[in-house]
Amino acid sequence: MLKGFKDFLMRGNVIDLAVAVVVGSAFTALVTAFTTSIIKPIIAATGGGNVTGLSIQLRAGNIASIIDFAAVINSVITFFITAAVVYFLFVVPMKKISERRKKGDEEGQSEPTDVELLLEIRDLLRREQGLPAVKGLAAEDEKASVSGNGQQK
Incomplete structure (x- = not known):
């Protein structure tokens, strides 16, 4: 049973997956910081000086009743930036590498x-x-x- 577990861990796929998760988490944190520090203030500036950005407070005096559209827009931008970078830096090169390998395998x-x-x-x-x-x-x-x-x- 332990030999099978060792074989599973040493296959390489698990290591690749672990590296991908760590890199993905670090990159997501980077993109979140970028959108929170740069994009969100730009979005908040469009709401005017007395408003907290693109938000609506449903009950006056109750901070928990604020609907923050800027945070939603921020999350959407974070998602698209992360998806684009992952696609262009990881998916496209891996696709090209696998196509080259297939060409080498063709007889x-x-x-x-x-x-x-x-x-x-x-x-x-x-x-x-x-x-x-x-x-x-x-x-x-x-x-x-x-x-x-x-x-x-």
Whole structure:
């Protein structure tokens, strides 16, 4: 059971996932700080001097009843900035790397097998003797020409 757990941890996917979570958390904190410190004050400035930004207070004197549209807009901007950076810095390069790997894995023309080469030689010999080429062996011919131990009769 512990060996299976060790294999799971050492596969590499877990390490990649852990790094992604840490980097994602750090980047989200950075973007949140940017939008809170720079974008939110700009949004609040559009509401005027006496207003706390784009917000509505439902009950006068009750701070908990404030609907803060600036915070919602701030969160939307944070999401789009984070998503864009993750897409362009992580997803697109990984996609290109995987496409390059697939191109390397593609085989051109596959090498003929031993059986295919032997069949081609047989057909060439038959053609030299003036006999028609045979495409493959029929089941009866195969049984007749090969014994049980793989040697010809």
